Amino acid sequence: MFKFTKVRIGEIALAALSSIAIASDVKAELKSTLTIEIDGLKAQKGAICFKLFSRSFGFPDNAKNAVMNRCVKVTEDSPQITLKDISSGSYALALFQDVNGDRKLNRNTTGIPTEGYGFSNNPATRQDLTRYGDCVFLLAGASRTLKIQMKYAPQK
Template sequence: MSKKLKVSLVVLAALGNLALPLMARASFNGNLTVEIDGLKNTEGQVCASIFASSQGFPSDRDRVLERQCTKITEKSVTITFTNLKAGNYAVAVMHDENNDFTVNRSDIGFPLEGFGFSQNPEIRNRAPKFDEAAVLVAGANTDIKIHLKYL
């Protein structure tokens, strides 16, 4: 066997050993735990929606991967999304003070209830894009914190 062939086989074997953990990780399922703070009161509920792509983020209910709402009992709330495939996700959260499952808005379109997004991007004159809020879930447990904003 030639020296070049031996080197090529060693390199291929090494690459195969590197690829195996990556392939195993790609089929791995994990949890995303979201701690939500900054609530101005304990009225109503907090609803969190998780998106697996930019399509529909952050407000198209038909594109939500999963939505969870929980009654507020303290100034901080925790919601966990389970059994997620490895990948990027973005979370949109609202403080639904009147339990109508909608972000209520003023006559000129400003949110009247608290809201927030994963990665806590700065909000200027538009909602963040998926890439600005994306979080990588690649392990058994990923924890993030979202701080609500009120206008």
């Protein structure tokens, strides 16, 4: 009976180690590449600044709540940004063209954006009314491509 217990404990330990090894293999496979294709830039200058959110809190403006917050220099009319090793999950993306280099979406005195902006899923809403639920997408598998159409508010 004593030997059976030792063997049983050894089998349990081996099974546990195997589970850990399998889980870490699965976790390694849950990384994805996200490609963001941007259309409709009015000018080939400045930078595209984007925030990637994994939850609604802080979306779309609060960079502290974003899982990723970066700016990439504009070098062509239809830029493409590739993000590697992103964990699979649900996300929403907010971006804008920072023409003047201040890393902010500039607005006029009435709060209307003076720089171009866009969101994942290209919702048909104004920048100040866009909700996380309108923009959320699933990132799963090896790769995903998002096509973002830039929007520009009419200026007076």
